Amino acid sequence: MTTLLTRPADRTATVPVQPTPAPAPPAPAAAPPTRPAVSRLVLTGELSQAEAAGLSSQLDALVRSGAPTVEVDLSGVQRMDVTVARLLLRASWHLGDPGRSLLLLHPRPQVHRVLRFVGAGTLVVR
Numbered sequence: 001m002t003t004l005l006t007r008p009a010d011r012t013a014t015v016p017v018q019p020t021p022a023p024a025p026p027a028p029a030a031a032p033p034t035r036p037a038v039s040r041l042v043l044t045g046e047l048s049q050a051e052a053a054g055l056s057s058q059l060d061a062l063v064r065s066g067a068p069t070v071e072v073d074l075s076g077v078q079r080m081d082v083t084v085a086r087l088l089l090r091a092s093w094h095l096g097d098p099g100r101s102l103l104l105l106h107p108r109p110q111v112h113r114v115l116r117f118v119g120a121g122t123l124v125v126r
Contacts, residue, residue: 039067044076047084055084059091068100075106080114089120 039062047055062070072088074080092102104123107115115121 036065036067038069038071039065040071040073042073042076046079047077048079048081049083052083052087056087059087060094063091063094069103070095070101071103071105073105074108074111077107077111080107080111082114082118085114085118085120088115088123089118092120092123 041058041062043055059070059072070091088102088104095102102123103125104115104120105125107124112121112124115124
């Protein structure tokens with residue numbers, strides 16, 4: 001008896017191949033929140049101890065803003081007492097990190113004298 005060995009025929013099935021979708025582009029990284037380069041506060045009128053509490057909270061908000069430069073425009077201030085001048089000096093201390101500063105812009109001569117008296121004269125920009 002003779003045995004004939006046969007190989008089964010190659011059976012290849014045709015399976016439709018779906019093209020692989022191209023990978024989605026990476027999502028852009030969330031940009032860090034931008035901080036203003038300069039924050040500005042404009043003061044006018046006569047500034048005394050009565051206005052100190054409100055001014056203190058405004059200055060604190062400017063310090064927390066993260067802006068490297070905080071400008072306080074004093075050109076419209078007719079009179080300032082020592083309490084307010086000390087608040088401005090204190091705000092400059094809180095901005096004491098390198099690269100951050102408080103600038104007091106355009107004070108009138110009588111206001112400039114009070115600022116110099118409390119040691120804030122160096123913060124003045126004319």
